[in-house]
Structures are given as C-alpha cells and as structure tokens.
Amino acid sequence: MSAKKQLLAQYDLHTLLFNNVLADINEEESDIRLVPSINNVKWLAGHLVWGQSGLARIGSVAMEIAWLDLYNTQLSAPPSKEIKAPSLNEIKEAWNKLSAPIRHGLENLPDEALNNPVEFPLPLFNTVEGLWAFINDHQAYTIGQVGILRRALGKEAMKYK
Secondary structure, three states: HHHHHHHHHHHHHHHHHHHHHOOOOOOOHOHHHHHHHHOHHHHHHHHHHHHHHHHHHHHOOOOOOHHHHHHHOOOOOOOOOOOOOHHHHHHHHHHHHHHHHHHHHOOOOHHHHHEEEEEOOHHHOOOOEHHHHHHHHHHHHHHHHHHHHHOOOOEEEEOOO
C-alpha cells in the first residue's frame, strides 16, 4: 500500500471515530471539566476541527469557520472575545461538512507532492507526507483524549464501527 493510501485510510478512520467518540455526549456534558487543568470534550472536539485545517491546506480546500481560531494553540494572543464559541452540534456539523471535501483534496494530491518540503519545527516531519502523518497522529491522540473523558462521563467505550 502506498504512503498516500495509508494516510487516507487513517483519515477515513478519524472521520468515523470523531463521530463515534462524541456519540451520546450532550451539550452540558461536553462542557464539564473533570479537573481545572484539562480540556473538556467540547474544546477537544473544536481542536480536532482546527486540526483538520492543516489537512485542508494540504488538499487545497478552503475552510472558513468563524470560530476556528478559538481552538488554535499556536496563536500568540487569544482570539477576539467577540467570536462566539460554537455548540458541540455546530462543531460536529463543521467536521461532517468538511470531511468529504478535505478527503477529496487529499486523494487528488499528486503522489510526488508528498515529497515537497514544508517548514515544521520537527525535522522528521518536514515534507508534506511527514506533516500529514503528524496531523493524523495529532488527530488520533486527541480522539483518544475524548475517549477517556467519555468513559469518565459514564458513557460506554467508543465504538470502532
């Protein structure tokens, strides 16, 4: 299997798991912080959508979401307080609306483009392929965090189907 096909398979898995890990979590539960120093489900879900923006850029897909920078941990200053935080449902809708166009963009990326250099602070991920792999790992890690919070909220384990 080619590197691109493996990366796409991971992308497809994350699309499924995003919806599965959030299944049966309501708005109120998504706002619960189990301890003050960790993120809640809603913030992690928004951060996952923010993570998709890197894949959208790789696949040349426009992604315009007014609240996206609320979940950008790379900003030196917080976004304007005028930006309204979305509901969990709005976050899920954004993910599901963008998943297919992003996948299409990634699927149509020429294989040779995977070798193009990118600026990234970690040297192992300084090509498009490496950056895509890093983003996939980031998405898996964050979905795992939501999975732990899901169990702490008394929900059954995330399904893989």
